[in-house]
Amino acid sequence: NLFGVQEPVVQVQEAAGHYRLIIELAGIKDPAQAIEMIGQTPYLEFKEQKENYQEILEQNSKAFETGEGSLEEPFQSTPLTGKYLTKAELGFDQTTYKSLVSLQFNDEGAKIFEELTSKNVGKLLAIYIDGLPISAPVVQEAISGGKAQITGTFTIEEAKSLASNLNAGALPVPITLISQQSVGPTLGSISLKESLEAGAIGFLAVILFMILFYRFPGILSALALGIYALLVLTIFKLIPVTLTLAGIGGFILSVGMAIDANVLIFSRMREELRSEKSFGQAIEEGFNRAWPAIRDGNLTTLLVAAILFSFGSSFIKGFAVTLSLGVLISMLSAIIITKSFLRCFINTKLERVKWLWR
Numbered sequence: 001n002l003f004g005v006q007e008p009v010v011q012v013q014e015a016a017g018h019y020r021l022i023i024e025l026a027g028i029k030d031p032a033q034a035i036e037m038i039g040q041t042p043y044l045e046f047k048e049q050k051e052n053y054q055e056i057l058e059q060n061s062k063a064f065e066t067g068e069g070s071l072e073e074p075f076q077s078t079p080l081t082g083k084y085l086t087k088a089e090l091g092f093d094q095t096t097y098k099s100l101v102s103l104q105f106n107d108e109g110a111k112i113f114e115e116l117t118s119k120n121v122g123k124l125l126a127i128y129i130d131g132l133p134i135s136a137p138v139v140q141e142a143i144s145g146g147k148a149q150i151t152g153t154f155t156i157e158e159a160k161s162l163a164s165n166l167n168a169g170a171l172p173v174p175i176t177l178i179s180q181q182s183v184g185p186t187l188g189s190i191s192l193k194e195s196l197e198a199g200a201i202g203f204l205a206v207i208l209f210m211i212l213f214y215r216f217p218g219i220l221s222a223l224a225l226g227i228y229a230l231l232v233l234t235i236f237k238l239i240p241v242t243l244t245l246a247g248i249g250g251f252i253l254s255v256g257m258a259i260d261a262n263v264l265i266f267s268r269m270r271e272e273l274r275s276e277k278s279f280g281q282a283i284e285e286g287f288n289r290a291w292p293a294i295r296d297g298n299l300t301t302l303l304v305a306a307i308l309f310s311f312g313s314s315f316i317k318g319f320a321v322t323l324s325l326g327v328l329i330s331m332l333s334a335i336i337i338t339k340s341f342l343r344c345f346i347n348t349k350l351e352r353v354k355w356l357w358r
Contacts, residue, residue, distance in 0.1 A: 020178065031180055044082035046116065047075035047126045075126045075133075078116055084109025088163040093151065099159040101150040110146025118142035129162070199252070206259055214266045216356040220341040221262040228258050228333035232326050246319040254326020257301060261334035264290040269342075273358050279351045283342050287335070294334060298327050 011022040050056060056074040063069035087104040105113055117125065117139045126136040127150050135151050154162070207225070210218035232251065241247055269286030277285065302324055309320035345351050 043130050044085060045128045046078050046080040046113075047128055048078050048116065048120050049123050050074055050076050053123075075124075075128075075136075078112075080105075080109060080112045080116055084112065090156070090160050090163050091149070098151070099154045099156045100152075101154075101159050101163045103148040103150065105146035105148070107146070110144070113146055113148065114142055114144045199248075202252075203255075206255075210259070210262070214263075214270075216350070217262075217266045217269070217342070221259070221266070221338060224262070224333050224337040224341060225255070225258060227337055228329060229255070231329050231333070235325055235329070236322070241318075241322060244315075244318065246315045247322045250319040250322030251326055254323055254330055257298065257327050258330035258333055260297070261290070261294045261330060262338055264293050265334060265338065270358055273354075279357070280343075280346045282357075283339070283346070287339055291335070294331065298331055301327050 010024075013020045013022055050073075053074050056072050059069070060071045060074070063071055084105045085103060086106045086109075089102050091100050091102040092098065093100055120139045121141060123139060124136045125139050127134045127148075129150075137151070150162070203225075207218070207222040210221050212218070214221070232254070236243065236247075236251075243251070265286055268289040269282050272282035272285045272289075273279070305320040305324045305327070309317050309324075312320060350356060
């Protein structure tokens with residue numbers, strides 16, 4: 001998807017001169033809904049009048065009145081379709097203030113559009129979406145620049161939805177479902193179990209190190225890290241993020257960043273306590289001295305993640321998104337949660353037990 005956190009696999013397959021689109025979606029619980037969303041991608045095309053346009057209209061009018069004969073399409077297809085579309089966005093008519101959809105074509109589409117409008121000056125140029133005519137404006141003059149508008153009786157929500165669907169995928173041809181399969185996580189369940197076991201062992205090892213090396217602050221950092229993990233996983237659930245290998249990698253790296261922030265804070269705090277400052281002063285000075293290093297380290301990580309998201313593929317984007325979310329929440333965890341835990345012990349009996357803090 002847009003943020004790379006679902007990691008779909010899209011392949012084009014050719015068989016006997018026919019092209020098929022194979023789409024693999026990880027983490028989809030409702031295949032019917034996914035099929036419906038894929039099918040909603042609109043097929044955009046521009047049609048021009050046939051040479052016997054007026055004759056066809058008269059025949060259609062007679063057939064409609066008498067109920068005899070069949071109706072004929074008065075427009076014919078042109079080379080200009082959604083294949084050449086680069087951008088669609090919501091707009092408003094400056095005179096009527098009605099909602100419309102503005103289109104921008106690529107260079108090749110702009111040339112086709114200019115040729116099409118130049119040879120149809122004074123005629124109707126119909127805009128069809130999914131085989132249905134949306135509007136048929138009269139061409140006043142040749143239009144260069146590759147810009148067009150779709151007008152009609154749209155509400156704002158309908159125009160916004162149409163623009164969004166066009167941006168999601170301007171397919172050059174309509175699509176038809178051939179078959180579908182749901183593959184269960186047989187081998188994936190084993191890999192998932194092993195990954196969870198490895199993650200749990202690593203998590204416990206980090207907590208054990210923090211407790212042995214930093215004593216009581218290490219216990220507090222373990223609690224803060226648990227809250228941090230819950231916050232990150234909650235956000236992953238809300239987006240939602242499918243935790244594939246790239247997503248898990250970004251999350252694990254962000255856990256390391258969260259631990260690193262606590263290490264910096266506790267080290268500075270320990271130095272302040274050894275210089276015989278009070279517990280409250282040691283907390284404030286420790287955080288103030290550690291913050292520049294935490295800020296710079298996280299900002300450089302976010303900068304790299306932004307570069308990966310801008311230029312990477314879907315898998316890389318998923319890694320960048322999970323890493324960025326984890327890093328942002330790790331700063332919240334270190335600066336707010338850990339600090340709040342430490343402040344709870346100011347002027348308490350545990351504050352006087354110096355070996356717990358040094």
